[in-house]
Amino acid sequence: MTDAATSSKAEAKPAGKAQWNPRIVVFACNWCSYAGADTAGISRLEHEPHFRIIRVMCSGRIQPDFVLKAFEKGADGVLVSGCHFGDCHYVFGNHRAAEMFEKTMKTVKLLGIEEGRLRLEWISAAEGVRFAEVINEFTDQVRALGPSPLGYAKAPAAAAEGAADV
Amino acid sequence: MSDMLTIARDTKAWACYDCGKCTANCPLTRAGAAYSPRKHVLATNLGHQEMVAGQGTLFDCLTCKLCDARCPVGVEYTQLVLKLRELSFREGTEVECPHGGALQSAMRIMAQGKTQQDRLAWLDDDLQTVPDKGEVFFWTGCTMFYDAFFPEFEMATLEGTKAAVKLLNHLGITPVVSPDERCCGHDLLWNGDVKSFQALARHNVKLVADSGAELLVVSCAECLRTWKVDYAEFFEGAMPRIVHLSELLAERLDELHFAGEGETRKVTYQDPCRLGRHLGIYDEPRAVLEAVPGAEFTEMRRSGSGALCCAGGTWSNCDRYAKKLQVERLREARATGAELLVTACPKCQVHFRCAMNDPNLKDDIQIEMRDLAELALEGLA
Numbered sequence: 001m002t003d004a005a006t007s008s009k010a011e012a013k014p015a016g017k018a019q020w021n022p023r024i025v026v027f028a029c030n031w032c033s034y035a036g037a038d039t040a041g042i043s044r045l046e047h048e049p050h051f052r053i054i055r056v057m058c059s060g061r062i063q064p065d066f067v068l069k070a071f072e073k074g075a076d077g078v079l080v081s082g083c084h085f086g087d088c089h090y091v092f093g094n095h096r097a098a099e100m101f102e103k104t105m106k107t108v109k110l111l112g113i114e115e116g117r118l119r120l121e122w123i124s125a126a127e128g129v130r131f132a133e134v135i136n137e138f139t140d141q142v143r144a145l146g147p148s149p150l151g152y153a154k155a156p157a158a159a160a161e162g163a164a165d166v
Numbered sequence: 167m168s169d170m171l172t173i174a175r176d177t178k179a180w181a182c183y184d185c186g187k188c189t190a191n192c193p194l195t196r197a198g199a200a201y202s203p204r205k206h207v208l209a210t211n212l213g214h215q216e217m218v219a220g221q222g223t224l225f226d227c228l229t230c231k232l233c234d235a236r237c238p239v240g241v242e243y244t245q246l247v248l249k250l251r252e253l254s255f256r257e258g259t260e261v262e263c264p265h266g267g268a269l270q271s272a273m274r275i276m277a278q279g280k281t282q283q284d285r286l287a288w289l290d291d292d293l294q295t296v297p298d299k300g301e302v303f304f305w306t307g308c309t310m311f312y313d314a315f316f317p318e319f320e321m322a323t324l325e326g327t328k329a330a331v332k333l334l335n336h337l338g339i340t341p342v343v344s345p346d347e348r349c350c351g352h353d354l355l356w357n358g359d360v361k362s363f364q365a366l367a368r369h370n371v372k373l374v375a376d377s378g379a380e381l382l383v384v385s386c387a388e389c390l391r392t393w394k395v396d397y398a399e400f401f402e403g404a405m406p407r408i409v410h411l412s413e414l415l416a417e418r419l420d421e422l423h424f425a426g427e428g429e430t431r432k433v434t435y436q437d438p439c440r441l442g443r444h445l446g447i448y449d450e451p452r453a454v455l456e457a458v459p460g461a462e463f464t465e466m467r468r469s470g471s472g473a474l475c476c477a478g479g480t481w482s483n484c485d486r487y488a489k490k491l492q493v494e495r496l497r498e499a500r501a502t503g504a505e506l507l508v509t510a511c512p513k514c515q516v517h518f519r520c521a522m523n524d525p526n527l528k529d530d531i532q533i534e535m536r537d538l539a540e541l542a543l544e545g546l547a
Contacts, residue, residue, distance in 0.1 A: 064266070068271035072271040072275050099317075103314060110284055110314055150280050
């Protein structure tokens with residue numbers, strides 16, 4: 001499914017006519033956070049649906065380029081998630097993730113993207129409730145910030161001006 | 167095919183008589199990479215794009231211009247690489263950045279220009295600058311990004327930028343330092359992304375033109391090359407005079423009033439490829455270095471137009487050969503007996519500091535690195 005198709009589908013959700021729904025990218029590790037999302041699903045917890053989840057084997061794989069690329073392509077928010085410290089399947093992957101998150105955040109701020117659009121959360125496989133809470137909270141937070149200035153919807157116009165359209 | 171032939175004509179590739187000097191001199195080839203500029207020139211002349219395009223060949227070039235400097239008939243191989251990269255980018259080959267493309271993303275976000283960057287947090291009360299209009303524009307470059315992005319190398323390139331502003335203040339100049347400055351687009355251009363480069367070029371040229379500046383001082387070698395060479399076509403009307411900080415300092419050495427008898431220590435200088443072979447600025451940085459009290463300047467074995475580059479020019483070519491070259495260069499710097507390696511480009515610092523992180527070689531190749539501006543500023547105290 002193309003991005004545009006996904007978008008029109010998301011925006012057509014009956015979430016109240018006036019309410020704008022953000023487009024959030026969630027990076028989740030295979031062992032904890034992704035399983036946490038599963039737990040939320042199995043438990044039939046209701047939460048905001050306006051995110052796309054990308055599974056990686058370990059949060060230590062979530063390098064700055066993942067996040068920056070998501071913003072470049074117009075994501076309204078990016079959530080980075082992994083196992084709690086001490087729980088990492090690869091022992092120290094999440095410590096690496098925290099280090100990388102720090103420099104990603106610095107770069108994002110330098111670029112003038114609001115701090116609130118990027119978040120790091122540790123969610124274990126058992127914490128389905130927490131996953132739902134984090135998603136709800138973050139969705140509200142990003143919704144309050146409004147569409148990303150680098151928004152997808154505006155990209156074609158920018159391309160016409162000669163800006164990046166890659 | 168016709169594209170290739172245009173490139174061959176514009177870069178004088180047709181003059182090539184196959185002597186192979188370029189390949190014999192290429193730092194990559196000498197480090198053992200299966201890389202041959204001569205072959206690329208030949209392929210271009212024959213119009214065989216498949217021989218040069220794509221990963222593993224074209225994007226490996228360090229663009230250090232050493233082959234150009236040695237070519238007996240003046241083939242502009244570096245320009246040829248630039249044009250071929252543009253061609254392959256248009257056809258969908260993207261460079262494989264060793265940082266996963268994070269820096270390219272950051273640059274493209276700047277090219278989109280829809281956010282207000284927060285790039286001047288480092289400006290403190292000691293530094294006198296104006297944000298919009300003035301006679302002298304100081305181009306900071308992206309040192310704040312390097313410092314934020316490479317904490318593992320203990321980067322402090324912003325110190326060089328601050329020192330540059332202090333030096334300008336010392337010369338009685340209150341420069342324009344604009345919060346709206348964007349990446350100069352150097353790396354995107356050299357990655358072949360002309361569209362994003364053009365967006366950045368138009369923005370930056372307008373920014374400087376609107377400031378009314380007559381003099382543009384640049385402290386980054388790559389930004390300088392971009393401003394002097396690649397931005398030329400974007401200027402409507404008069405271009406301001408564009409100088410590297412070292413040129414300005416060398417010109418006004420007397421006004422700097424270097425004082426004090428700083429501790430005597432040996433320093434050596436890394437010629438950034440953009441400043442040296444690309445723009446021919448060799449003497450000015452050396453004049454400044456020699457004037458700084460306490461700094462005893464020694465040349466490395468290969469210097470000036472024969473200097474080895476930092477092997478990481480355009481965020482496109484970091485591999486084991488590049489690392490080998492960096493280690494080789496650091497050993498050369500150490501062999502001079504110098505305690506301090508001075509450079510005039512923040513990228514040189516990024517790449518050498520990265521190489522110094524090698525845990526197996528750490529003590530062998532460790533050397534303090536500073537920007538020229540920092541050393542000059544020390545000389546004032």
